[in-house]
Amino acid sequence: MEQGHASLYRRIADDLKAEINAGTYAAGDALPSESELAQRYGASRGTIRQAFAALRTDGIISSRRGARRTVHGGPRLQDFTALLSFSHWARAIxxxxxxxxxxxxxxxATEQERGHLDLPDGAYVYLLTRVRLLDGQPVMVERTAYPDRIGALVAGMRPERESITDRLGELGTTFADAEHTIDAVRATAEDARLLGVRPGTALLRERRRSTDPAGVPLEWSEDRYLGDQVAFTVRNSVDHNTLSRWHSPPTAD
Amino acid sequence: MEQGHASLYRRIADDLKAEINAGTYAAGDALPSESELAQRYGASRGTIRQAFAALRTDGIISSRRGARRTVHGGPRLQDFTALLSFSHWARAIxxxxxxxxxxxxxxxATEQERGHLDLPDGAYVYLLTRVRLLDGQPVMVERTAYPDRIGALVAGMRPERESITDRLGELGTTFADAEHTIDAVRATAEDARLLGVRPGTALLRERRRSTDPAGVPLEWSEDRYLGDQVAFTVRNSVDHNTLSRWHSPPTAD
DNA sequence: GAGTGGTCTAGACCACTTG
DNA sequence: AAGTGGTCTAGACCACTCT
Structure with missing residues (x-):
């Protein structure tokens, strides 16, 4: 699921995720108890609880006092990078x-861009416009603004061939946090041309601001998805929320 | 923020939320350290960490090893009920x-409804169609299917005057979990008539399935929002996600 | 009544940020 | 170097579910 910074609770959580994805525990099934896992891993109960909390964060399980935890049905988990990177998401599904x-x-930079990216007057940005495709079909127009420092790196990449998020990670720029705003708009003439639909078609718009671990903005993006091709799903409960982006084939209800 | 089942960590979390909302700690500010709060509340460090985890869940703080936790900027928290109940949400904003x-x-029930509500063949449902308004302006059409048992209760209510969610809660039916799917559609002729817009207008569609603590479905709803009036926001990080519904005044960017 | 998860304590060591 | 959050342990009591 992830590679290994490997704290114990993360490894336990990843093991559980793998078993769930493999079907060892299906939707609705009860998971092992805390005490059983504590014994199996030679860990304390607190560590096991931390692992379960991670699964809860991904919206994969539910729990009530007195009863075993159970596996959630419905859309499968997508981790943080799947929400940030179109490439990751596509591979995940x-x-x-x-x-x-x-x-x-x-x-x-425009005033709006300076606001979203915390830039001073007179700052420059790189603007990247891309059409994104799934299995050869256009599903999204992406318009991303990068601060000068990041944009200079992006300009040296080959976005057709490599994931910008991955490449920036290799260069030491880590995405840690993102804020997404989702609404609906009609396709402009340009949107329509790029996506191969008629102007006025309903599009799902996602505006995204991503930052590094210290809260410094790394990108500001506006993505427009075909409304009948892509949806976002969220699972939330009294004390938890999860979002995932979802792709519905043309035949869906 | 919530009323009092009142475990200690919840009370601490609510205190912190209140201070943040009151402006004692503004966006970007550092919060008190774990040790300071442990002393102030006479609690152990673990309990303080539980409280902070709850704030993280609401997406209102961030944390990195070595540095103090800081308050997030951007859209303010909305709790679970604000996502479930239009009335709660409206009052929250x-x-x-x-x-x-x-x-x-x-x-x-149709086959689709039986699927979403886990109902057997031949089961009945109540179907409630409503137009929802903010400050007198229509912003959403809501079409909700309730299983017979719940619908019978709803049928006895006065939805113009009271929140269905609140009233069901008073009658002992608790909403604990919900799954939302968000995409974009064009307004049908009926949508357009009810919302006072032209057919074909881009609408934000939220389909929602809500369950009780044991996972039993309580409602299946399809809500259609005016795309230029309402948006959803999500904040997520490497290990957490939050969703909130957002209302942008007509003058916004 | 046995088992399970929810809450809480008191300690420990480590990785990291900051002055 | 001091302070801070991240991880982990070993215990305790309680509320609740299940059969």
Missing amino acids: GEVPSGRVIDLERRA | GEVPSGRVIDLERRA
């Missing part, structure tokens, strides 16, 4: 991602 | 909610 760069330019 | 019942009928 078993589709082949691709993309086409429409434009990449560097120019002075 | 300081607007006056109202509604108009378009239709309430009881009939045999």
Whole structure:
């Protein structure tokens, strides 16, 4: 699921996720008790509880006092990077991602961009416009603004061939936090042309601001999805919430 | 924030939320350290960490090893009920909610409804159609299916005057979990008539399945929001996600 | 009544940030 | 170097579910 910074509770959580994904525990099934897992892993109860909390965070399980934890049905988990990176998401749902760069330019940031990226007057940004495809079909137009420092790195990449998020990670820039705003808009003439639909088609718009661990903005993006192709799902309970992006085939209800 | 089942960590968390909402700690500010709070409340460090975990769950703070926790900027927290109940949400954002019942009928459930509500063949459902308004302006059409047992209770209510969620709670039916799917659709002729817009307008569609603590479905709803009036926001990080519904005034960007 | 998860304590060591 | 959050242990009591 993840690679190994490997605290014990993370490894236990990943083991459980793997078993759930493999069908060892199906939707509605009861999971092992805390005490059983504590024994199996030679860990204390607190560590086991931490592992379960991680699964709860991903919206995979539910729990009530007195009864065993059970596996949730419905849409499967998607981790943080699947929400941030189109490439990760596509691979997670078993589709082949691709993309086409429409434009990449560097120019002075607008007031709005400076606001979202915490930039001073006169700062520059890189603007990347891409069409994203799943299995060869366009599903999304992405318009991303990067601060100068990040954009300079992005400009040296080949976005058709590699994930920008992954590449930035290799270069030491880590995405840690993101805020998404989701609403509906009609396709502009340009949107329509890029997506191959008629102007006025209902699009799902996601505006996203991503930051590093210290809260420094790394990107500000506006993505427009075909409304009949992509949806977001959220599972929430009295003390938890999870979001995942979802792809519904054209035949769905 | 909540009333008092009142475990210690919940009370601490609520105190912190209140201080944040009151402006004692503003966006970007550092929060008290674990040790300071442990002393102040006479609690152990673990309990303080539980309280902070609850704030993390609401997406209102961030934390990194070595540095103090800080308050997040951006959209303010909305608790679980604000996502479930239009009335709660409206009050949380300081607007006056109202509604108009378009239709309430009881009939045999469709196959789709039986699927979403885990009902057997031949089961009946109540179907409630409402238009929801903020400050007198229509912003949403809500079409909700209730299982017979719940619907019978709903049928005896006055939805114009009281929150169905609240009233069901008083009658002992607790909402504990919900799954939301969000996408974009065009307004049908009926949508358009009810919302006072032109057919084809882009609408934000939320489909919601809510369950009780044991996982028994309580409602299946399809809500359609005006795309330029309402948005959903999500904050997520490497190990956490939060969703909130958001209302953008017509003048917003 | 046995088992289970929810809450809480008191301690420990470590990785990291900050002055 | 001091302070802070991240991880982990070993115990305790309680509320609740299940059969």
